[in-house]
Amino acid sequence: MFVLKHKKIFLGLSITLMVLALLSPLVFGLKVGIDFKGGALTEVVYTDERPGQNELNAALNTLNFGSVLLQPTGENGYIVKTKNLSDPEHTSLLQALALEDKYSFSELSFNSIGPSVGRELTRKAIIAVVLVALAIIFFIAFAFRKVSRPVSSWKYGLIAVLTLLHDVLLPMGLFVLLSHYFGAELDTLFVVAILTILGLSVSDTIVIFDRIRENLRDQTNVKLAFETIVGKSLEQSYVRSIATSLTVILVLLTLFFFGPATTKYFALMLTAGMFFGTYSSIFLASPLLVLAEQWQRKK
Amino acid sequence: MIKNLIFSIVILTLGTGLAFFVWQSEPRLNDNFEAESSFLKKYPFRLGLDLSGGSHLIYQADISSLSAGQVNDSMESLRDIIERRVNIFGVSEPVVQIQHSGLISGADEQLIVDLPGVTDVEEAKKIIGQTPLLEFKTEAPKDAPQKATVDKDGKVTLSLDAQFVSTELTGRYLQKATLEFDQNTREPTVNLQFNDEGSKLFAQITKDNVGKMIAIYLDGEMRSSPVVREEIPNGQAVISGSFTPAEAKQLVGYLNSGALPVPISILSTKTIGAILGDNAVNAGVKAAIIGFLLVALFLILWYRLPGLIAIIALSIFISIILTLFKLLPVTLTAAGIAGFIISIGIAVDANVLIFERIKEEMRAGSKIPQAITAGFSRAWLSIRDSNISSLLTAVILFWFGTSLIKGFALTLGLGVAVSMLSAILITRIFLKTLSFVGDGKLARFLFSSGFSK
Numbered sequence: 001m002f003v004l005k006h007k008k009i010f011l012g013l014s015i016t017l018m019v020l021a022l023l024s025p026l027v028f029g030l031k032v033g034i035d036f037k038g039g040a041l042t043e044v045v046y047t048d049e050r051p052g053q054n055e056l057n058a059a060l061n062t063l064n065f066g067s068v069l070l071q072p073t074g075e076n077g078y079i080v081k082t083k084n085l086s087d088p089e090h091t092s093l094l095q096a097l098a099l100e101d102k103y104s105f106s107e108l109s110f111n112s113i114g115p116s117v118g119r120e121l122t123r124k125a126i127i128a129v130v131l132v133a134l135a136i137i138f139f140i141a142f143a144f145r146k147v148s149r150p151v152s153s154w155k156y157g158l159i160a161v162l163t164l165l166h167d168v169l170l171p172m173g174l175f176v177l178l179s180h181y182f183g184a185e186l187d188t189l190f191v192v193a194i195l196t197i198l199g200l201s202v203s204d205t206i207v208i209f210d211r212i213r214e215n216l217r218d219q220t221n222v223k224l225a226f227e228t229i230v231g232k233s234l235e236q237s238y239v240r241s242i243a244t245s246l247t248v249i250l251v252l253l254t255l256f257f258f259g260p261a262t263t264k265y266f267a268l269m270l271t272a273g274m275f276f277g278t279y280s281s282i283f284l285a286s287p288l289l290v291l292a293e294q295w296q297r298k299k
Numbered sequence: 300m301i302k303n304l305i306f307s308i309v310i311l312t313l314g315t316g317l318a319f320f321v322w323q324s325e326p327r328l329n330d331n332f333e334a335e336s337s338f339l340k341k342y343p344f345r346l347g348l349d350l351s352g353g354s355h356l357i358y359q360a361d362i363s364s365l366s367a368g369q370v371n372d373s374m375e376s377l378r379d380i381i382e383r384r385v386n387i388f389g390v391s392e393p394v395v396q397i398q399h400s401g402l403i404s405g406a407d408e409q410l411i412v413d414l415p416g417v418t419d420v421e422e423a424k425k426i427i428g429q430t431p432l433l434e435f436k437t438e439a440p441k442d443a444p445q446k447a448t449v450d451k452d453g454k455v456t457l458s459l460d461a462q463f464v465s466t467e468l469t470g471r472y473l474q475k476a477t478l479e480f481d482q483n484t485r486e487p488t489v490n491l492q493f494n495d496e497g498s499k500l501f502a503q504i505t506k507d508n509v510g511k512m513i514a515i516y517l518d519g520e521m522r523s524s525p526v527v528r529e530e531i532p533n534g535q536a537v538i539s540g541s542f543t544p545a546e547a548k549q550l551v552g553y554l555n556s557g558a559l560p561v562p563i564s565i566l567s568t569k570t571i572g573a574i575l576g577d578n579a580v581n582a583g584v585k586a587a588i589i590g591f592l593l594v595a596l597f598l599i600l601w602y603r604l605p606g607l608i609a610i611i612a613l614s615i616f617i618s619i620i621l622t623l624f625k626l627l628p629v630t631l632t633a634a635g636i637a638g639f640i641i642s643i644g645i646a647v648d649a650n651v652l653i654f655e656r657i658k659e660e661m662r663a664g665s666k667i668p669q670a671i672t673a674g675f676s677r678a679w680l681s682i683r684d685s686n687i688s689s690l691l692t693a694v695i696l697f698w699f700g701t702s703l704i705k706g707f708a709l710t711l712g713l714g715v716a717v718s719m720l721s722a723i724l725i726t727r728i729f730l731k732t733l734s735f736v737g738d739g740k741l742a743r744f745l746f747s748s749g750f751s752k
Binding site for chain 1: 349357359407418420421424565566567568569570571572574575578579580582583585586589590591593594597598601633634636637640641643644645647648651652655659680681684685686687688689690691692693695696699700701703704707711
């Protein structure tokens with residue numbers, strides 16, 4: 001089997017990508033959205049022409065809100081990012097945006113989140129990530145409780161978890177790039193995307209491991225090498241692994257290209273998660289399994 | 300054989316019926332929606348704030364002065380009062396929820412207020428946060444200093460405020476307010492009934508001011524200034540004049556809703572304009588349709604006849620899910636629509652696993668009917684295992700999530716659960732019905748897939 005013969009190359013590639021993904025926030029930094037750090041986001045669209053950015057910045061600076069970030073959006077709109085605003089502050093922001101009634105605009109959305117809500121959400125997100133990870137680890141351990149020869153079941157579980165880590169880290173790295181080049185911000189949907197990837201991508205690994213389990217059971221009489229069985233299982237299941245992911249990737253891509261603006265980065269992250277999830281179940285999980293069996297024999 | 304055929308027809312009919320229900324009960328799709336029965340009118344899709352436009356407010360309740368046992372009661376009465384105030388505002392389907400403090404939700408007692416369609420958040424906050432201030436004032440002594448302003452045309456305006464002085468009587472002593480219509484003028488009036496203490500105060504004030512004016516102030520603004528004819532001992536007063544019926548009704552509501560049991564302060568505000576919401580709905584629907592078509596194209600090209608079956612099963616799956624969205628009801632958000640669209644992709648996964656298995660059995664030498672039976676039974680373990688992890692994630696997301704996340708978790712979780720059912724029940728019956736195609740060359744071609752001939 002091609003994949004298993006060159007397993008060191010694929011393992012090397014995956015490890016390199018994972019290291020790059022881990023390093024990426026250190027190099028590019030990561031923008032945290034107001035969901036987590038608190039703050040206000042106001043989106044307006046001007047009826048006629050929008051005022052120039054410098055002109056608006058000058059007006060906004062007189063408000064003394066600290067740092068105010070002005071981002072052009074669409075043809076005639078701006079997104080204004082500030083600290084979280086009270087009612088009077090919100091009103092004076094809107095007045096400043098009208099530049100003494102020279103321009104008229106409508107406010108598309110206003111979102112102000114106090115720092116305590118941000119802290120609360122951060123804690124919730126961490127709890128959720130831990131819970132989902134634990135649930136999936138237990139599930140894997142349960143699913144493979146009956147497989148023990150020649151590789152013991154906890155090793156299947158460990159490998160599945162390593163694969164999951166890979167599937168989550170790579171989309172995270174992609175997100176850091178999106179954040180750097182397109183201004184994507186770490187928000188609630190980012191956390192949901194990570195958790196969904198955890199849930200979805202583990203299934204591909206499980207499908208292939210299931211196959212290995214079945215083939216091991218069927219071959220009690222003729223003793224084939226473990227690598228041969230894994231290779232055979234891979235050949236039997238990679239088409240359906242790709243096919244099942246492909247259908248999900250198809251809908252995710254339409255969600256990215258045609259769907260609501262709010263879920264665009266979300267869809268892109270999930271697409272990456274599905275892609276790497278399928279990739280890793282074929283090119284990472286199975287080679288790791290063969291390696292584990294080889295190490296075990298050397299001992 | 301016959302049994303399968305009957306089952307197939309029943310499933311098809313039911314599926315069509317559900318699709319028809321979804322279509323007919325949707326105002327955007329059904330041109331004759333107004334003429335439909337009330338049953339259908341009851342079930343349009345429920346759209347979340349990010350799709351319908353509206354305001355989402357989170358308040359923190361200051362419970363520091365309460366003992367632990369009082370917290371629940373106070374929060375509930377807080378919710379009731381705010382619900383009443385919101386209802387005065389005439390918002391359709393407002394949601395006012397308590398979020399108690401806890402390990403998951405954080406240390407604050409919070410109140411979450413969703414106001415669909417309300418985009419003037421300042422106005423909304425005013426209504427929620429403010430107790431109307433009702434004051435009764437009496438004429439100031441004649442020698443009191445008068446305040447006058449002269450505008451630029453030289454007109455002199457005497458300030459009314461300086462002509463009246465405050466009394467002890469305020470809205471605190473109010474028992475209830477009712478809306479009535481003046482029998483002669485048909486103008487709306489607001490009738491007030493004071494409690495015992497208030498009645499005594501009012502009797503005293505009217506007794507002292509016979510022949511003089513008493514001014515009734517609402518939120519610092521004079522609403523009427525009737526002249527007292529005689530002492531009023533029964534604690535009843537009437538505010539009349541300058542109301543529209545709607546205003547009067549609102550005022551009655553305010554006065555009755557009373558003061559808040561605990562002080563609240565705003566933690567976060569979110570307003571979404573209707574335009575943004577509409578755009579998101581359109582984009583979501585477009586993405587769902589295109590996504591479905593792409594998946595259908597893939598299925599028919601790659602899996603041929605079984606692919607066609609899968610498309611029909613998928614259509615029925617979508618009808619079931621959309622019906623559930625309407626009946627439960629599920630509040631749809633942009634993230635929720637994303638969850639639904641993803642579940643379309645996941646729903647065919649089970650079919651794919653089954654078809655690949657059938658193909659394998661055929662290659663191993665089985666005839667088509669046997670291949671179908673074996674394919675189903677051998678694929679089931681994989682289907683179950685690969686869906687459990689998604690379901691687990693959805694459950695945890697739903698449990699911990701904010702409303703945004705809940706929407707996603709619910710649509711995704713429902714999608715995964717229903718898709719497992721539809722794969723093992725619907726697709727199986729359809730495929731078994733098709734076993735009559737036999738095992739000829741054409742049949743084998745139709746049941747093959749991919750690039751094989």
